[in-house]
Amino acid sequence: MSRAAPDRDALVATARESIVRGSKSFALASRLFDPPTRERAWLLYSWCRRCDDLIDGQDHGHEMTRVADPLAQVAMVERLTDAALAGEVTGDAAFDALGVVAAETAMPPRFAHDLVAGFRLDAEDWRPRGEDDLFQYCYHVAGAVGCMMAAVMGVPPGDDDTLDRACDLGLAFQLANIARDVAEDDRAGRCYLPMEWLAEMDIPPGQHMKPPFRDRLVVLVRRLTDRAAQHEASARIGAARLPRRSRWAVLAAAGIYGDIAREVARRGAHAWDHRVSTGKAGKLGHVMGAWLAASRPITDVPRAASLWTRPR
Structure with missing residues (x-):
């Protein structure tokens, strides 16, 4: 059964909470954007933060813990990111947020892939x-x-x-x-x-x-x-x-x-x-x-x- 399309307002609210918890500096700077850009910046941040947290065992960038299999986490992030960029509903608010940003802007998918490749470097202890x-x-x-x-x-x-x-x-x-x-x-x-x-x-x-x-x-x-x-x-x-x-x-x-x-x-x-x-x-x-x-x-x-x- 296909998932229902996520409510954009709910995604924005969750993303706003994520940036407030994850980075006071970025949260402050984001408030200076016009409203549409601000919301998209929050949505993009929530995806970046979620990926980093999943791979590094953090909670909004804090309290890093050891992840048993970081490469498996990277593989999951890659799979969900690909799905979101393809316009699929993932059921994870942060990845669905990326899907919204990708649909609303001319953001080349390669940049998202390049970021995930960076997470893989850390997971491989590069x-x-x-x-x-x-x-x-x-x-x-x-x-x-x-x-x-x-x-x-x-x-x-x-x-x-x-x-x-x-x-x-x-x-x-x-x-x-x-x-x-x-x-x-x-x-x-x-x-x-x-x-x-x-x-x-x-x-x-x-x-x-x-x-x-x-x-x-x-x-x-x-x-x-x-x-x-x-x-x-x-x-x-x-x-x-x-x-x-x-x-x-x-x-x-x-x-x-x-x-x-x-x-x-x-x-x-x-x-x-x-x-x-x-x-x-x-x-x-x-x-x-x-x-x-x-x-x-x-x-x-x-x-x-x-x-x-x-x-x-």
Whole structure:
């Protein structure tokens, strides 16, 4: 028996609850969109959050637990994602939310597939060997989401330069996350610092959080935050091409997450004593600053050839 089509309003309500529980920063930035874009952003977030939770054994991004067979979870996510993109009703609100977004926008299915491929990398306990591997990973788990959000905001599939800059924002976010969460990832048995970087600094595998190597770790993490700043700057230029409300939301999110990378760099060796976050006052400051920035013209310069570029 085929399932009845889900009620869109109910999906939106569930998605709104998901983003409020999963990310205060994204929840705040999403409120700046116009209502149709806001709802689609919530729906897309709920699918991303659900996939991550299923594979990592989390509850809205919190309290990670060991999953007995993460690859089986990835296979389930792939199956439900394919069904949702094909317009089928899955019976899972988050995957049905993806189906709604896909039906209402010109979002290329490959971006959803690319994100799920990133989840598979984590499930396989993948580690980056070189810098290109690091950026490939960041694309799969965050840059592809930036491209999907661009589609939600009306960027057409053929506008590769704007999609590249949307990807840049996702890359900047993920690089900031990696820089902030080095200690947390280490406790979970993960490391996203390229092995070639660690070898360059003569840091033995698995020892980067040990006190004797802290100063060398700071050098590598500042490399991450510098890269994040470069991609953030590129993304800000792309944001100028969006409708004003979308531009406002993107610039606010860029500022909030950019602050995380900047604060990690500022703290140096003490960056992991306490988890870095942007406080409520800081977030509101970025919202106000983004409102002003969204009304000012931005010089549209070519994207820097030195920046890592998503696969075509």
